[in-house]
Amino acid sequence: MTRSVLVPHLADAMVRVTELAAIAAQKLAGLGDEKSADQAAVDAMRTAFNGVDFKGRIVIGEGERDEAPMLYIGEEVGTGNGPEIDIALDPLEGTTLTAKAMSNALAVLAISPKGGLLHAPDTYMDKIAIGPGYASDVIDLDATPAENVSELAKAAGRPVSSMTACVLDRPRHGDIIESLRSVGARIRLISDGDVAGVIDTTNADTGIDLYIGQGGAPEGVLAAAALKCVGGQMHGRLVFRNDDEKARARRVGLTDFDRKYKLDELASDETVFCATGVTKGGLVDGVIVRNGWTITDTLVMSSADGMVRKINSRHRTS
Secondary structure, rough: OOHHHHHHHHEEEHHHHHHHHHHHHHHHOOOOHHOOOHHHHHHHHHHHHHOOOOOOOOOOOOOOOOOOOOOOOOOEEEEOOOOOOEEEEEEOOOOOHHHHHOOOOOOEEEEEEEOEOOOOOOOEEEEEEOOOOOOOOOOOOOOOOOHOOOOOOOOOOOHHHHHHEEEEEEEHHHHHHHHHHHHEEEEEEOOOHHHHHHHHHHOOHOOOOEEEEEEEEHHHHHHHHHHHHHOOEEEEEOOOOOOHHHHHHHOOOOOOOOOEEHHHHHHHHEEEEEEEEOOOOOOOOOOEEOOEEEEEEEEEEEEEOOOEEEEEEEEEOO
């Protein structure tokens, strides 16, 4: 796929989309109302898409059409003019974080040429991810957490005791935590935000070497789109709790319920990833309102050229 498919103006337009969603959500930060904050981000993101020249299709979104009135899976957005683009999005990753004015809430999206992103249903996914610089297959979703962190330490030429794994702080991860600690690895527990957790493996300044655990499948595709831009490895496997979730998978064409997806299967084509901070976090700063201006901080990445940049924007406060 050539660079011309995701032309530069689309990356710039996507930054604008996540900026507006973040600004809308931040106005409700700390008010304890998760649903209203999420709806504000959804409304702003949907409105922003209306002015973008592309034939956009939501493949990872707010839910199926009967559950979400806007940004639902399958919805078409944009002006209808221009390239056909698949979109994965989370208008507000960290609804609880925003409601409590905690760190690391983001407005996030990724785009790819049509067919370039896995159409993951709204289920859970087992995930493991590392950053760039390692030989292929140094991690394996089918190995134990202890085996994975030990192999990673060997590849890095470091003792296991210096390795840090990022894990969502959930009761379901008790066995993962026990396995990691059995070999002396360090663990950084996070309350929410596994997209940021995966991206943290690509930045040495974070101290995160490995991300592992079970989280939302849509977030897994978003994280894969980001990881594809900077290099790294990721495995994911869908987790189904009931027949309804399997039916969701069938509706998007997935029938191999035990399949292990690697990075290039989760994001198989060129990607652009954007994340604007709602509240201050490790990836980006949060929205700041000061002296008549609203300031946003956005991370934007492109897989076509490995571009990674931060955009600090000033918006006149209305």
